[in-house]
Amino acid sequence: MLRSITILTVGFLNIVHAGFHILQFVQSMFMFSYSLSGEDNWAHRLIENPYMSIVWGTIGLLTIYIGWKDFKHHKKHKD
Numbered sequence: 455m456l457r458s459i460t461i462l463t464v465g466f467l468n469i470v471h472a473g474f475h476i477l478q479f480v481q482s483m484f485m486f487s488y489s490l491s492g493e494d495n496w497a498h499r500l501i502e503n504p505y506m507s508i509v510w511g512t513i514g515l516l517t518i519y520i521g522w523k524d525f526k527h528h529k530k531h532k533d
Contacts, residue, residue: 464524470516471517471520471521474516475517478513478514481510485501
């Protein structure tokens with residue numbers, strides 16, 4: 455029973471981890487759009503917003519945490 459819960463939990467964390475990578479891809483597209491335009495547009499205003507820095511920083515930290523937990527699980531169980 456505990457093994458099943460552990461596997462389901464790690465599987466769920468892998469899905470969340472993958473979702474964070476997708477969000478980081480979106481962030482990269484915003485940064486790319488921002489770097490190509492020299493004018494003030496919606497991407498510039500979004501990237502310069504301090505709340506977005508908090509959001510992307512939180513996503514980055516959660517991605518690192520989930521990746522570390524996944525790494526430890528696979529190192530321990532070899533499956």
